[in-house]
Amino acid sequence: MGERMSAKDRLLAAAAELFYRDGVVATGIDAITAHAGVAKMSLYNNFSSKAELVNAYMTKRVVDWREGCDARVAAAKTPHDKVLAVFDSYIEHAGLAYDWGFRGCGLLNAAAELAVDDPARKIVAQQKTEAEERMRSHLFEMRPDGNEEMIGAVAEHLSFLLEGAMARAGLEGHDGRLRAARKLAVSILESL
Numbered sequence: 001m002g003e004r005m006s007a008k009d010r011l012l013a014a015a016a017e018l019f020y021r022d023g024v025v026a027t028g029i030d031a032i033t034a035h036a037g038v039a040k041m042s043l044y045n046n047f048s049s050k051a052e053l054v055n056a057y058m059t060k061r062v063v064d065w066r067e068g069c070d071a072r073v074a075a076a077k078t079p080h081d082k083v084l085a086v087f088d089s090y091i092e093h094a095g096l097a098y099d100w101g102f103r104g105c106g107l108l109n110a111a112a113e114l115a116v117d118d119p120a121r122k123i124v125a126q127q128k129t130e131a132e133e134r135m136r137s138h139l140f141e142m143r144p145d146g147n148e149e150m151i152g153a154v155a156e157h158l159s160f161l162l163e164g165a166m167a168r169a170g171l172e173g174h175d176g177r178l179r180a181a182r183k184l185a186v187s188i189l190e191s192l
Contacts, residue, residue: 008046010036015057021100024054024113051120054110058123061106065093065127069134079141080189086134087162087182094166094175104170105163132159143192154192158185 005013014036018027029050033040047053069089076082094102103109111124136155143151165181 007036007038007042010038011043011046011053012056012060015053016060016106017100019054019057019110020103020106024110051118054114055120055123058107058110058120062123062127064096065089066130068092069131073134073138079138082138082141083135083158083189084182084185086131086138086158087178087185090131090162090166091175091178091182094169094178102170102173102175105166108163108167109170128159128163131162132156135159139192142189146192154188158188161185161188 011032014032015027018031018035022031029040029043032053033043036042043053047056069086072085072088072092073082076085094104107124107127111121114121132155135158136151139151139155140146161181161184162178165177168177169175
């Protein structure tokens with residue numbers, strides 16, 4: 001952890017690594033504070049509970065993904081490329097976890113460990129909805145004459161393709177399935 005980082009940022013960075021690598025439930029407060037190199041009191045000065053730290057971790061993952069996706073979409077020249085930019089943002093985000101042992105989507109992994117009614121699961125659901133909505137929006141740019149039902153079905157299909165590929169990539173420990181899903185998405189887009 002960098003010496004110039006605030007205690008809060010060091011705690012979030014430590015939590016990000018440990019929650020992703022070892023799991024939310026298996027990672028205790030002592031492990032997080034030790035990995036961050038801060039006193040236990042620093043955690044409670046910045047987060048009221050482990051649950052609040054989990055929420056902050058998940059929110060940061062979404063913000064980081066969104067920023068990467070926004071940058072890729074901004075660089076895309078066509079609506080077709082913008083749809084693929086969503087796939088590329090997942091591939092890029094997956095690459096950030098390789099140092100910790102790639103395990104797939106950190107958001108879904110964390111959500112799987114939380115109780116069904118845990119508010120942090122809503123963070124995950126909103127990110128997945130946002131990814132699909134982005135694709136839907138770009139598909140409408142591609143096909144402004146397309147009917148809403150058809151565009152919605154294609155966006156949903158692409159979303160399922162992307163999320164399924166992420167799940168398989170996590171099981172296999174590399175991004176090969178994400179890259180294959182992107183190729184399938186190209187085929188789907190070319191058929192529109």
